[in-house]
Amino acid sequence: MLMITERLAPFLGTVVGATSRPLSFKQFENGTVLIGGGVRGVVDTVRHVAETRLDGLAENADTVVSLFPFMQDARIMRTWAGVEAVMQDQIPVIGLSSQHDNVIHAFGFSAHGYQLGPITGEIVADLAMEREPKLPITPFSIQRFQTPCPA
Ligand SMILES: Cc1cc2nc3c(=O)[nH]c(=O)nc-3n(C[C@H](O)[C@H](O)[C@H](O)COP(=O)(O)OP(=O)(O)OC[C@H]3O[C@@H](n4cnc5c(N)ncnc54)[C@H](O)[C@@H]3O)c2cc1C
Structure with a gap:
């Protein structure tokens, strides 16, 4: 699942990850911030679509706020989930x-x-x-x- 925020003033020039909890955090040139890191949604294997899971998104947002407290006030504009193929050994x-x-x-x-x-x-x-x-x-x-x- 992923979340994207409203446009914020530039504050980050690199991608930030975390070691003990899922996080991928990056700011685009237009100011929006993408928040993800592998928190999984729900997959419908018949229709081949994924749906977001609110508790997972909330946990992901909590991680962000704990590392970047000013993000508390950032508004999330969109959330989505996708389906991808994962091998048993995580190697393509x-x-x-x-x-x-x-x-x-x-x-x-x-x-x-x-x-x-x-x-x-x-x-x-x-x-x-x-x-x-x-x-x-x-x-x-x-x-x-x-x-x-x-x-
Ligand atoms: C939320 C999310 C965030 C991600 N973030 C990153 C990231 O930051 N960096 C990164 O490197 N990767 C990221 N990934 C992973 C990346 O999206 C995938 O690894 C990549 O898309 C895989 O490409 P692919 O072409 O192998 O498969 P896909 O992109 O899954 O393409 C497979 C295509 O085959 C089609 N298809 C399936 N079955 C059939 C069929 N029977 N007949 C015809 N067509 C069919 C599907 O519709 C699809 O279009 C992310 C994935 C998700 C879900």
């Missing part, structure tokens, strides 16, 4: 299919798909052009989930 799958020719995997970005988008694009382009990717991608292979055949 990037690489060639082990089952089919001409299939390239790039999924399961586990909360980091925006950051990983540019490098993933480069890797997928290299694989599509049958070039060796510039960085090692073995740890991202789909094969890490293949269970060994019973003896």
Whole structure:
């Protein structure tokens, strides 16, 4: 889930996270402040949509106010929730299919798909052009989930 505030005077030039509780806190150039950090909403797996959960948003807002007390008066303009794919080991799958020719995997970005988008694009382009990717991608292979055949 995410929340976004009204426009505030500039006060923050970097993204702030917390170690003991979920928080991602950043101010955009237009002054609005984005508050998130992985607090989860409710997912409707049939309709593939997510809905916000007020108690989770309130907890997230409490964290913000405890670290930045002046945020107590900031008004929240919008809240929303999204659905994303999370792998068991929190590491995406990037690489060639082990089952089919001409299939390239790039999924399961586990909360980091925006950051990983540019490098993933480069890797997928290299694989599509049958070039060796510039960085090692073995740890991202789909094969890490293949269970060994019973003896
Ligand atoms: C609230 C929130 C905040 C986030 N913040 C960050 C952040 O700050 N930084 C960051 O790096 N990442 C963040 N993420 C994670 C990021 O959004 C995802 O990792 C990224 O969007 C994954 O990209 P994707 O293309 O793999 O999957 P998606 O973006 O999920 O795209 C998959 C697409 O496939 C479509 N689809 C699904 N099934 C079918 C089907 N059967 N047929 C056709 N189409 C189908 C879906 O509709 C969707 O458009 C955030 C996610 C959420 C929910």
